Amino acid sequence: MAIKAAQVKELREMTGVGMMDAKKALVETEGDMEKAVDALREKGMAKAAKKADAVAAEGMTYVAEEGDKAAIIELNSQTDFVAGNKEFNDLLHTVAQTIVEKEPADVEEALNLDVDGQTMNELIIHTTQVTGEKITLRRFKILKKGANQVMASYSHMGGRISAVVVLEGADEATAKDVAMHVAAINPKYLASQDVPADVLAHEKEVLMNAEDLEGKPENIKEKMVEGRLHKYLAEISLNDQPFVKGDGKETVEAYVAAKGGKVVDFVRYEVGEGMEKAENDFAAEVAAQMG
Structure with missing residues (x-):
């Protein structure tokens, strides 16, 4: 039988389960709401939904x-x-x-x-x-990874941070080094040309309004902001960052090039980044469970 969206919505509100699970339960019970709730409870889903x-x-x-x-x-x-x-x-x-x-x-x-x-x-x-x-x-x-490409991963702090890197040419040891760099330094983009125009425009606006530039002629401000933007791009772009295991002068791009390769792609995940973390009052939780 056809299950209506309103039925799925009602079951979701009653149990807190996801849309697909609610629909599946209704299909299995041929639209019987009470049986669907029971089915979800039997699977432990309604309990977990709390x-x-x-x-x-x-x-x-x-x-x-x-x-x-x-x-x-x-x-x-x-x-x-x-x-x-x-x-x-x-x-x-x-x-x-x-x-x-x-x-x-x-x-x-x-x-x-x-x-x-x-x-x-x-x-x-x-x-x-x-x-x-x-x-x-x-x-x-x-x-x-494609032909003539290598890939390596690195996890840090027991898995709180992980990174994967793909290189064209070079070898796995080099890829591992770059993955370690990505985990440690947290680049946002592969190259400066990958930085979106709106991100760049926003950063320029912030820099143009910097207090130490107040009162300076526009042409001087433009020149100073251009230099600061260049520094900003080098900080957030993997290729332009000083290689973490080097002497501080060699960029990641130069390090990989010296090994006969170039960086193709990378991903870095850090647990909870961008998420609002709950402030847990464990004493209150224990008291509530004992009460």
Whole structure:
């Protein structure tokens, strides 16, 4: 039977589960709302949904490699304590391996992938039940290397930061060095020409209004801002950054070129970057559980 959007919405509001899970439950129970709720409760989804409003900004990053591909993922939990336990780490490795093998287009598609007879989302919900914390797949990216290309990854701080780098030419040792640099220095773009025009325009506007330029002639301000913009681009562009393992004078681009290659692509994930982290009052939580 055809399931209406209004039914899916109602079931989602009753249980807090995701849209696809709500629709699946309604299809299985032929639109019977009560049976659908029971079905979700039996699977533990409704229980896990109580964690839906919690902020999961801790967790781990991880890189799984297979052949010419690598998948870098970020899996979040509410506390770093859970991120360090076996259940979470087993899930982390399974999710990354499944993604690198099956190459889903986005997170929604990834959550619906089959993992030994259950969806990835169901697997995550099961781990949420076991750990008692909300766990979410936040993001991932798949990188591929072509002919005459090498790829390497590097994880730092026990998986809080991971980086993957693809080079044309050179060797894996060089790629590993660049991956370490990316993890440590956090470049935003590969090259200065990759910086979007609006980002550059905004930075120029900020620099033009700098206090130390107040009262200076426009032509002098333009020249000084041009120099500062050049420095800004060098700070955020991987190719132009001083290589972290070098003497401070050699850029990443020059270092890789000396090894017979050039950087093609890179990705860097850091746990929780850009997310608002919850301030936990553990004393209040314990008191509430004892009351």
